[in-house]
Amino acid sequence: MNYDERLRNVTVLGAAGKMGSGILLLTAVEMADLSLKKENAGKPFCLNAMDLSHEGLAGLLRYLKVQVTKIAEKKIVWLRKMYADRADLIENEEILNQYVFDVLSIVRPVTKLEAAYESNLIFEAVSENKDLKVKILSQIDQNNPNNPWYFTNTSSVPINIIDNEAKLGGRVLGFHFYNPPAVQKLVELIVTDNVDAEANEFAKLYAKNLGKIVVPSNDFAGFIGNGHFMRDALFAIKKAQELSKEYGLAKSIYLVNKVAQDYLVRPMGIFQLIDYVGVDVVQFIMNVMNPFLKDEDLHSDLLDQMMEAGVKGGQMSSGAQKDGFLKYEKGRPVAIYNVEKGKYIEIADIQEKCDEVLGKHPNPKISWKPTIRRRDKDQVFAEFFATMKSMPDFGARLGMEYGKRSNEIGRKLVSDGVAFNEVDVNTVMLTGFFHAYGPVNDYFVY
Amino acid sequence: MKKLRKKVYIAAGFNTVSMGTGRSEFNPKKERPGLEYYFETAGKGTIAQINDPANIDEGVVGNFMAARFNKQANLPGFIPFIDEKLQWKPAISVEGACGSGGLALMSGMKSVLAEVADSVLVIGVEVQNTMKALYGADVLAGAGWYKKRKEGHAFFFPGQFSNRAGAYYEKYGKEYTREGLKRWFVNSIENARLCETAQEYENKVPDLYALYDKFKTNGETFVDHLTVLDCSKVSDGASSLIMASEEGLEKLGIDKKDAIEIVGWAQVERNITNEPPDPTELITIKKAAKEALDSAGLTIDDLATVETHDCFSMAGVLGVEALGFAEKGKGAQFVADGHTARDGKIPINTTGGLIGWGHPTGATGVHQAVTIWEQLTGKAGPAQININPDRPYGMTINMGGDDVTVIAMVYKKAE
Numbered sequence: 001m002n003y004d005e006r007l008r009n010v011t012v013l014g015a016a017g018k019m020g021s022g023i024l025l026l027t028a029v030e031m032a033d034l035s036l037k038k039e040n041a042g043k044p045f046c047l048n049a050m051d052l053s054h055e056g057l058a059g060l061l062r063y064l065k066v067q068v069t070k071i072a073e074k075k076i077v078w079l080r081k082m083y084a085d086r087a088d089l090i091e092n093e094e095i096l097n098q099y100v101f102d103v104l105s106i107v108r109p110v111t112k113l114e115a116a117y118e119s120n121l122i123f124e125a126v127s128e129n130k131d132l133k134v135k136i137l138s139q140i141d142q143n144n145p146n147n148p149w150y151f152t153n154t155s156s157v158p159i160n161i162i163d164n165e166a167k168l169g170g171r172v173l174g175f176h177f178y179n180p181p182a183v184q185k186l187v188e189l190i191v192t193d194n195v196d197a198e199a200n201e202f203a204k205l206y207a208k209n210l211g212k213i214v215v216p217s218n219d220f221a222g223f224i225g226n227g228h229f230m231r232d233a234l235f236a237i238k239k240a241q242e243l244s245k246e247y248g249l250a251k252s253i254y255l256v257n258k259v260a261q262d263y264l265v266r267p268m269g270i271f272q273l274i275d276y277v278g279v280d281v282v283q284f285i286m287n288v289m290n291p292f293l294k295d296e297d298l299h300s301d302l303l304d305q306m307m308e309a310g311v312k313g314g315q316m317s318s319g320a321q322k323d324g325f326l327k328y329e330k331g332r333p334v335a336i337y338n339v340e341k342g343k344y345i346e347i348a349d350i351q352e353k354c355d356e357v358l359g360k361h362p363n364p365k366i367s368w369k370p371t372i373r374r375r376d377k378d379q380v381f382a383e384f385f386a387t388m389k390s391m392p393d394f395g396a397r398l399g400m401e402y403g404k405r406s407n408e409i410g411r412k413l414v415s416d417g418v419a420f421n422e423v424d425v426n427t428v429m430l431t432g433f434f435h436a437y438g439p440v441n442d443y444f445v446y
Numbered sequence: 447m448k449k450l451r452k453k454v455y456i457a458a459g460f461n462t463v464s465m466g467t468g469r470s471e472f473n474p475k476k477e478r479p480g481l482e483y484y485f486e487t488a489g490k491g492t493i494a495q496i497n498d499p500a501n502i503d504e505g506v507v508g509n510f511m512a513a514r515f516n517k518q519a520n521l522p523g524f525i526p527f528i529d530e531k532l533q534w535k536p537a538i539s540v541e542g543a544c545g546s547g548g549l550a551l552m553s554g555m556k557s558v559l560a561e562v563a564d565s566v567l568v569i570g571v572e573v574q575n576t577m578k579a580l581y582g583a584d585v586l587a588g589a590g591w592y593k594k595r596k597e598g599h600a601f602f603f604p605g606q607f608s609n610r611a612g613a614y615y616e617k618y619g620k621e622y623t624r625e626g627l628k629r630w631f632v633n634s635i636e637n638a639r640l641c642e643t644a645q646e647y648e649n650k651v652p653d654l655y656a657l658y659d660k661f662k663t664n665g666e667t668f669v670d671h672l673t674v675l676d677c678s679k680v681s682d683g684a685s686s687l688i689m690a691s692e693e694g695l696e697k698l699g700i701d702k703k704d705a706i707e708i709v710g711w712a713q714v715e716r717n718i719t720n721e722p723p724d725p726t727e728l729i730t731i732k733k734a735a736k737e738a739l740d741s742a743g744l745t746i747d748d749l750a751t752v753e754t755h756d757c758f759s760m761a762g763v764l765g766v767e768a769l770g771f772a773e774k775g776k777g778a779q780f781v782a783d784g785h786t787a788r789d790g791k792i793p794i795n796t797t798g799g800l801i802g803w804g805h806p807t808g809a810t811g812v813h814q815a816v817t818i819w820e821q822l823t824g825k826a827g828p829a830q831i832n833i834n835p836d837r838p839y840g841m842t843i844n845m846g847g848d849d850v851t852v853i854a855m856v857y858k859k860a861e
Contacts, residue, residue, distance in 0.1 A: 076580050076600040077666060088595045091584040 001120065003205060004034050006149075010044055011116035012123040013136060015049035015109075016056025019153050020125035024049050024060065024065050024107070024180030026210050032103040036082045045106045048115040057109040066101045067182060117143045123175070125153040128284055130161065138166035149199045151175035155432065156222050156288040159316045170194040173203055176223060178275075178432040186210040186432035192219050215427050220418040221292040224428040226285050226419050228439060229273075230298055231409045233282060236260060236270040236400070237300045247357070249347040250336040253325055253396070254354045257333075259410040262361060263388065263399030264406070265381070267368050267434045272333060275324030278314030279306045296408070305339045359393025372436040381436070385443035403444035410439035455860055457705035458688040459816035460491030464645040464804025465682040466575050467585035478682065481516050482527065484571050484806075489528030491565060496688065499529045503563035505537035507548030508570035509808035509816035510846075514585045515574045525567065531544035531599060532567070543830065544757060545588030545846025546570065547685070548853025549813025552713055554689035564694035570812030571684040577746050579680060586807065588790055589847040591718050599669055604677055606848045607758040610692075613725040614760065615671060618775045626778025627759040628658045631675050631801060633787050634756070638798025640829035645679045645804035676759040678799075681808035685813040702860045706822045710742025710856035718850050725846070726775075728761070728796070730849040732768040737856035738841070748768050748857075749792060750833045751821055753814035755845040756799045762786075765843060766794070788831055796821060797829045811844035818842055822859045833859075 010027055014020040028047050035045045051057050076085040076092050102234055108115065111134065116122050122140060126132055137150055150172040153161060159174045163212060166172070174190030187207045191200050207214045217223040222230060236256050243252035257269030265272075274282050274403045290298045306312070306325070313324025321328045327335035327344045335344035366384050371377055385403070388396045410426070413419045419428075426438025437443070462484055465472055472478075505525030512518045516535035539548040547570035554566035574582055580600060587602035592615050599605025615623050632654040639646035651657050661673040668674065688698060695705060714734040716722075724727065731754075739745060746769060752768070756762030763777040771792055772780035780786065786794040797803045797817050798821045800810060818840035820826040822833060844853045 073578065073580055077668070080600045090592075091587075092580050092600055096580075223452065446482055 001077060002400065003202065004037070004040060006120050006202060007031050007034055007206075007227045008043065010046070010121045010123070011048040011050055012120040012125060013113075013116065014051050014124070014126040015437055016051035016053050016060045018179060019177060019181060020051065021060050021063055022122075022179075022427055023123050023125055023153065023177060025064055025182050028064065028103050028107050029068065029071055030206070030209055031106050032099070035102070035106065046108060046118075049107050049109045050111070050113065050115055051109075052111055052254040053172035054111065056234065057111070061107075061109065064104060064107065065100060068100045069096065072099045095318070110248060113139065114143075116140045116148075119144065119148055120146050121149050121151065123151050126361065127286065128154060128281065130157045130165075130288065133157065133162055134165040135271065135375060137162065137168060137172070141166060141168055141171075147171060149173075149179060149196065149202070151203065153177055155226050156285045158196065158221050158292065159219050163192055163194060170196045171199060173199060174217075174219070174223065175203055175207075176225070176268070178225070184432060185211070185213045186225075186430075188217045188223050188225055189214050189215050190219050190223055190427065213427065213431055215424045215431075217424070217428075218418050218420070220416065221289040222418075224413055224419050224425055225432050226289065228406070228409050228415050228425070228429060229277075229433065230286055230289060231296075232268060232285070232406055233274055234298060234300055235405045235409075237302050239398075239402070240271075241302060248338070248355075249340055250338040251313050251350050251354050251357075253336050254347065254350060255395075256402075257326070258354070258358065259395055259402055260370045260396045262367070263395055265366060265368050265371060265384070265436050269333075271336075275321060275328075276315070277324055278312060279303060279324050280312045280314065283402075289329070302339065306337070309339055309342060311337055311339070358395030358398075360391065360396070362387040362391060368436055372434070373423050377436060381441075381443060392403055400444055406439040407441065407444050414440075451559055452561075453692055454555050455690050455692070455700075455702075455705040456687050456708065456815055456819050456857070457695065458492045458495035458698075459685070459819040460488055460495070460570040460687070461643045461685045461813055461816055462491070463488045463643045464679065464806060466612055466645055466804060468645045468647075468649065468679065470648055472575075478575065480722050481512060481518055481521075481524065481571060481573050482571060484682065484684035485524040485569065486528055486573065488569055488686035489525075492688060493529055495700070495704075498531070500531040501697045502532060502535065502567050502688070503694070504535060504554075504557055504564050504566045505532060506547070506550045506553045506557075506566055506568045507539040508546040508568070508812055509535065509539060510541060510546045510572055510803075511544055511588060511807070512571075513589075515572070515576050515582070520755050521571075525569075528567075532763045536563075539583045541808070542805045542847035542851035544805070544810055545756070545844050545851035545853055546808035547815075548713075548842070548844030548846075548855075549851070550812060551689065551815055551855065552606070552853055555708060555711070556650065556691060556826065557787050558694065561691075565688055565690035565698055565787070567686065568689050568812055569684060569686045570809030572806035572807070572808040573682040574807065575682050582608065582680060583620070589850070593719075601669060602758065603671045603848070604672060607676075607760050608671040610722075610725045611671040611676075611758075611760040614764075614778075617726055618778065623763075623778045623836065626763050627676055628655060628782040629784065630756065630759040630762045630786070633781075634759075634795060634798050634802030636802075637796050638789060638802030641797035641803060641827070644802055645681055646798055646802045655752050659665045662757050665757075672758060672760065676801075678757045678801050678805035680806035681806040683726070683804055683809050683813070684814050685809045687812060687816055687819065700796050704823055704861040706819050706840070706857045707860045708855055709858050710738045710744065710854075712737035712741065712852075712854045714852050714854075716850050716852075718847060722849055726764070728764045728768040728845075728849045730852045731755075731765055731843055731845060731854075732770075733802045734852040734854040735769045735841070735843060737858050742839075742856045744839060744856060746792075748837045748839045749841050750837055751793045751796055751818065751831060751837060752841045752843065753799065753817050754794055754843040755795075755810070755814075756795060756801055757805060757845070759801065761803075762794075769843070775792065793831050794838075796826065811842070814842040814844055815855065815857075818857050822857060
């Protein structure tokens, strides 16, 4: 079965979800483009969009129409060539509308798992629950005569466990997109020792055709991305708890969040990132990873308390941010949750005091957005962190400590054998988390 | 020689801002003023320079594709919208693709010559940022023969002039040609920076030559032989003026020193269903320019400045050859040497032309005449060039389609 044949019948499980819908979009476009090739004329391509939610599937189709149109607009020059022999399609708009229709007509929204019984390739993007994943994949495999390949989007469950428990015989690998899959360039590719070699090769080609950057990761719970993020988040949470004895919880969260954003020059503060991913998801991933870790306890009682209080963050279906550690108005944090008191404290009321605690900033002109694309950013960061290192202010010292911890986490991912090398760790954080510099660097060694 | 039976003057010119990418106030995601705003702003801008709009006899509109960009036809009805005193007067709308503005000038001139009007309000207008460029390309492709649309490029007109550029590269060398196109681009932006209504007025790029070099041609995302910097802008804009006989000027209270006179003209059509015989030549422009100068008994040596139709930098360079400033194949050199810059032998497009000032398609022909009017009457502000009294004439070349509809006019300051 060659590449095109493999993609003739595909199922995405959890297709209406945040990750599933993006995976479905990219796969639908890739399959439609194959179907337009002369050698595939007349051959049916079928992509099952499987999800339990009818409402979600209706939303999925609306999402697809908008997104496929955008994608088509960008490749109109190519599309005119592909539809050159369609005499009835003359204007760009006519060609584009036909293409959108052709992509959408490959997609079959379904609510029953049985649809996957005919597929050659199955993407799994259901909730991050090992037992659920095993149950579904094993049921499909018992009923699908094609010996299909399973690409799981798990961000934390070791692949070999899914393989063994669902009895997939090496026909599963981790194909971990970053959120949102249609935009983020990074894919973490996780294979086991038992992996089907052909599936592995296919995965690399498929990722390349989708325009993705592939970073291989070893099969350790959390892989590279969450391997860094979860430990980094735990450091921040524990640091905030430690500081809370002096400043109270809300102020401490403000301090650590601000240091991550403004002193480590990240796209957002760490507590904002936890909210973005979802307090529930972070807690869940930590719980998945923790049993596999020998010398550390990846667990936060503060996350447990937040969950008990029902403050979970995450996003609404519109993409708007739900309140979590921070409260948001028009996407901007305006208040901080103090779980001990069960209420949000206005940032405006504590900001001045907190900024006084932080002291001077090494160079207020260095912020994430304008710096990330600078060609001389290595030099800029070297100078920026050298200045920070020499400063006695509280914020600068916390920044150095935090940067050093992120550095240690990155290096440990390599020494533990999760990542093959430091470059891979940095690539994941640069492309998957949009950091402006990799965690493995010389800025914080002292 | 075509003698005009009476003198025809142009005065009271006005340009709105050319709105689109490049202007800081332009935000494609926000709602913008529509056709009505441009009609009203341009028309009132001209009316402010006369005694009473009641004295205007007639209105002419030049517009290309409001029917598709704005889903609006019957544009003559917008003339009385400008001012209630224009109600019940005759008005007409003319179309010849990007030559619509030039045809509006022709129509106004004919009314004055036919003595059915002493004064005509001529307005060119186009509002085309209503859709993304790739859909706009479909609309603008209407300037070509529709039966050729299918085989044409997604970006149809950039594709046409890319083919012309490719043929020119092949004949005379790509690097040589692109040096000329680069200088054309740089002149356009530098001139636009001197004119506050220009779309590139706020362009602050310190090294335009380096910017041009940074853009590489890429046939996979755009056309094979040109980049976006070689193209005119997508613009919303309107230009307006008064065309009048001597009696008309008097009735409107316009001083002759504030007017220019049309001394020569030509309007030439090439069969739209034919391919241009030589892609490295703009033969319709060549014919029109010669006819217009002949009709005035002048040569290019008498010209102080020219506004030519540079919908693409390549059309600018080929236009220089068609006008006779350089031999075939030498136009790129002529431009690269700076001879068309504002301090060169023949300053061309002194407020940026279609690439720098902007290209609201149906308005462009009128905008060109307004620019020449400003230059010859000393009203060009910071963009003013020195007009040598030994060669005091100005000229406009307005083109519709791929060298299909061409209007050439020659002007001098009124005496």
